[in-house]
Structure formats: structure tokens, C-alpha cells
Amino acid sequence: MEFVNQILGYLQPVWSFFEPGIEAYGGGLGMMFWVQFGVIAVVLALLMRSFGAILIFSVVGVIIHAVVDVVMPMVREQAAFAMPPVQDMTYLLFLGALFVGYFLAMIVLSIVKGIVFRGG
Secondary structure (H helix, E strand, O other), X not given: OHHHHHHHHHHXXXXXXXXXXXXXXXXXXXXXXHHHHHHHHHHHHHHOOOHHHHHHHHHHHHHHHHHHHHHHHHHHHOOOOOOOXXXXXXXXXXXXXXXXXXXXXXXXXHHHHHHHOOOO
């Protein structure tokens, strides 16, 4: 179990760096956030042909996630269009945390896809 503590020791500074953005714009990381994150990650992992494209697909996942966050209130509540606060540093921290999350999720899902589809 010591290796788990070592891994958590490496991840704690990353979490502390991104935490203000996650708390401000992550919506408390509720169920809808995880459903949205999971659907986007699974679809992108299935579309990714080679492991070398993981950075590009992680960026695409962040862009899609940000667009869905902007469009969803317009669909649900007929709200007016509002630009995301890209000039706010905490929002950029949130997008950075999303990138790290999509990057790690794509690694895991690519491994699972390779096992299930036998190298596909």
C-alpha cells in the first residue's frame, strides 16, 4: 500500500493547483458532470485510431465539454447565449483539470479498447 501513498503524493500538488477552478466551475462534480465526461471520453476513445493522437483527442474533449456546458442551459431552460469566461484564470484552471482528466481517461479507455477489440 506504500506505492498508493506515493502515487497520491505525486497527485496532490496537481489537485491543489487545479482545485480553485474545479470548485468554481465544476459544479461540485455532480452526477451530470460525470455522465457528460464519461460519454465524451468513451466516444472519443472509440474514434481514436492510434495512441499517438491522445493529446489531440484530449484537447477536442475539453472543447466539446466546454461547448456542451454553454449550450446545455440554452436547451434546458431556453436561456440566452453566454460566452464562457475564458478570461477568468479559475476557468482556465478548470479547463486544465478537464484536460488532465480526459488525458488519463483516454489512456485507460484506449487500453480497454485494445483489449476488447484486440488491437483495434
